[in-house]
Amino acid sequence: AGDVDRLQAIVAEATALAPDLVLYGGDFVNMIPFGGGRVPPTVVAEILGRLPAPHGRIAVIGNHDRNYGPEEVTAALRANAITVLADATHTIAHEGIAIDIPGIPDARLQRPGAHALLAALRPERPSLVLSHDPFWFKHLPVGPHLMLAGHTHGGQIVLPLIGPIRNASHAPMRWSYG
Numbered sequence: 001a002g003d004v005d006r007l008q009a010i011v012a013e014a015t016a017l018a019p020d021l022v023l024y025g026g027d028f029v030n031m032i033p034f035g036g037g038r039v040p041p042t043v044v045a046e047i048l049g050r051l052p053a054p055h056g057r058i059a060v061i062g063n064h065d066r067n068y069g070p071e072e073v074t075a076a077l078r079a080n081a082i083t084v085l086a087d088a089t090h091t092i093a094h095e096g097i098a099i100d101i102p103g104i105p106d107a108r109l110q111r112p113g114a115h116a117l118l119a120a121l122r123p124e125r126p127s128l129v130l131s132h133d134p135f136w137f138k139h140l141p142v143g144p145h146l147m148l149a150g151h152t153h154g155g156q157i158v159l160p161l162i163g164p165i166r167n168a169s170h171a172p173m174r175w176s177y178g
Contacts, residue, residue, distance in 0.1 A: 003030070003039050007047050014051055021055040021092065024048060024082065025150035026062025026105065026132035028073055041068070041076040049080025055092045057082040061105040062132045062151060070105075085130065087113035089120075100127040104136050114139075121145055 014022070028044045051057060059082050065073040074084045083090055085103025092099050102121065104114045114136060121127055123143040131137070134149035 004043060007044065011047055011051050019053050022051050022053040022057040023130050023148055024059035025130060025148060026060050027064040027150060029064050029068045041073040045076035045080040045082065049082055055094060058090055058101055058103065058130060059084050060103040060130050060132050063106050066106050087111060087117050089117065098125065100125060102127060102129050104131040106132055
């Protein structure tokens with residue numbers, strides 16, 4: 001119940017901010033057998049689906065979701081009106097401006113589709129790139145593009161005064177935060 005209560009509190013807090021758009025970066029399921037976790041994706045998706053956003057709720061699947069069962073996680077999210085992107089782009093219009101939202105799922109998997117997705121970004125058109133792993137940032141072309149990524153959890157091993165020493169990504173350590 002702790003994980004469910006915490007997620008409900010996060011969604012309630014985010015709802016109070018009245019977001020226009022919600023982007024979910026993956027790892028909807030926690031496969032850790034201790035310290036909480038193992039909340040079914042149907043429960044997680046139902047809670048996340050409560051967060052209102054006029055421009056939509058968009059997600060990519062993370063490596064934990066892939067290990068759990070990406071089809072089940074994707075189906076749960078979609079059943080709650082959350083768009084799930086897999087090397088695909090969703091476009092929204094905000095104040096008359098088209099904004100592309102390319103989505104790159106999972107972590108550490110080199111796929112031609114992800115490379116092609118990033119290579120197709122246009123330098124004159126803004127995009128919000130949603131990637132589970134910050135590894136893909138090095139392939140982001142110059143332009144009005146912002147990449148949002150998770151996966152590193154701020155570093156899986158973080159020492160006081162030293163900072164992260166491991167982040168489980170092929171991305172540089174300096175990309176663990178920010």
